[in-house]
Amino acid sequence: MRISTAQLYNQSVSSINQHQSSSSALMDQISSGKRVNTAGDDPVASIGIDNLSQQNTLIDQFLKNIDYAKNHLGLAETQTDNAETVLSSMREKISAAVNGTLTDDERQGVADELNAGLQELLTIANSRDESGNYVFAGTAYDQQPFAFDNSGNIVYSGNNGVRTAVVASGVAIPTNIAGDAVFMNSPSGLGDFNVNYSTSQTGEFNVTSAQITNSASYVEDDYTLSFTANGSGGVDLQVFDSASNLISTVNNYDASNPISFNGIEIKLSATPADGDSFSITPTENVSIFDTIQQAISLLQDDTAINSPYGRSELAQLLNNFDSGTDQVRIARGIAGNSLNSLDSYTDVHSSAELANTSALSVLQDLDYASAVTEFEKQQVALNASSQLFGRLSSFNLFDFI
Structure with missing residues (x-):
């Protein structure tokens, strides 16, 4: 088989270019410390690297x-x-x-x-x-x-x-x-209502709880509870709505029993005195700022703070x-x-980040020892190809005639 001069030159140049490309790729890997710099270096590993990144x-x-x-x-x-x-x-x-x-x-x-x-x-x-x-x-x-x-x-x-x-x-x-x-x-603090005590209160009592216990029978309104002497040493209780309609009556009221009406239950700490009364207003939420301001006002009222009304009011404020x-x-x-x-x-x-980083290291980190060895091999091959091409290109048929 005959090999033309052009074919010989092309093969030699192709070999040199191939070794130069391989050397360049290895140099890029050594410089970056990564085995995969482009998708072409390892397509499968490149997909995994992108996902982990x-x-x-x-x-x-x-x-x-x-x-x-x-x-x-x-x-x-x-x-x-x-x-x-x-x-x-x-x-x-x-x-x-x-x-x-x-x-x-x-x-x-x-x-x-x-x-x-x-x-x-x-x-x-x-x-x-x-x-x-x-x-x-x-x-x-x-x-x-x-x-x-x-x-x-x-x-x-x-x-x-x-x-x-x-x-x-x-x-x-x-x-x-x-x-x-x-x-x-x-x-x-009392449940579902706020209590308004009468300033004329004489009995030492306060409301400890005022809650809606039966929502089906509850009628939303302001209610007033009044106590009057019953002639037997005790007091009777009457409950009125905001229109002054009588809602409930409890004869010979006993503070150990809760007051129940219209789905509401009220508990007192003690039995009120004759003529005492208080009202309740539906109140879901209270402000701590309002509570503090009310306490300050009560303390500054020398008459109120020393009265049964003031002590009852203060008990509610503490709640x-x-x-x-x-x-x-x-x-x-x-x-x-x-x-x-x-x-x-x-x-x-x-x-998770540590695990991903470890996986990335496996996929893309370069084995420097192997890369340097391969780079040296490519350099030797490149030098050999260059020297061989130089010697072949200097041959002339006339030198042998």
């Missing part, structure tokens, strides 16, 4: 969302914990004010301390995060949530919106707690205060539970 990218985003959620929930937990501390101190002061031995000046001092605590609690409720956003404003985080209105009451201007962060596939965790859920909407404190505690618990969940998701994602 996408999973790690998604995990990185989840971890960033978790960090964001942790920062905001951590701040909410800290501030609700601070609020609990303030409320605990105020509870002790209110309880001390029940002591009838306090002078008017001493009670005024307690009222002043409660007012300072109220201002501190208001500052906590209006706390901001590192970006200047209000922590307890719901989704209206750019406006101050709590402030005094024209009547001197603290009102909530935020909303009950909840921001969320996606921390895993299909899992979104709230990153904030709306301020109304923390400070404004605690359940009534509402405890309910408000529990609401703040519940909010702190919600934040704490969410933080625990975020820690669990962090562990899961970290483990």
Whole structure:
């Protein structure tokens, strides 16, 4: 078989190019430290690398969302914990004010301390995060949530919106707690009603519970309960609705038995005296701010605080205060539970990312020893091909004639 000069040249050049390409590919692998730099290096491994890389990218985003959620929930937990501390101190002061031995000046001092605590609690409720956003404003985080209105009451201007962060596939965790859920909407301390005591009350009693026990027979209204002497050393009870219609009568009332009418059950701590009365108003939620302000006003009323009416009113305020404190505690618990969940998701994602990284290493990491050895072989082959081509290209038939 005859081999032409052109064919010889083409074969030699092709061999040199092949060795140069292989050397270049090996050099790229050695430089990058990766066995697979393009899909052409290993198509099957390249698909696996892309999938694992996408999973790690998604995990990185989840971890960033978790960090964001942790920062905001951590701040909410800290501030609700601070609020609990303030409320605990105020509870002790209110309880001390029940002591009838306090002078008017001493009670005024307690009222002043409660007012300072109220201002501190208001500052906590209006706390901001590192970006200047209000922590307890719901989704209206750019406006101050709590402030005094024209009547001197603290009102909530935020909303009950909840921001969320996606921390895993299909899992979104709230990153904030709306301020109304923390400070404004605690359940009534007595159940479902608020009690309005008469300032002319003479009996030492107070309502310990006022609840709807039968929703089917419940008639929503304001009710007044009046007690009159029955001539036998006891009192009779009459219940009137807001239109002064007589609803129920209990002869020879016994405080050890609950008062039941229209699906409502009321319990008293003791038996009222002749002429005593009180009314109940449906009330689902109370504000801890209102409770504190009412306690301050009561302590500043020297006549009321030393009367049966004042003591009964104070007992109700303490119930509402405890309910408000529990609401703040519940909010702190919600934040704490969410933080625990975020820690669990962090562990899961970290483990998954470690497994993915290990799998990526198997698929794409370069065996340097093998690569260097192969590179040296290709260099030797390239040099040999170049030298051979140089010698063949210098041959001339006339040199042998």
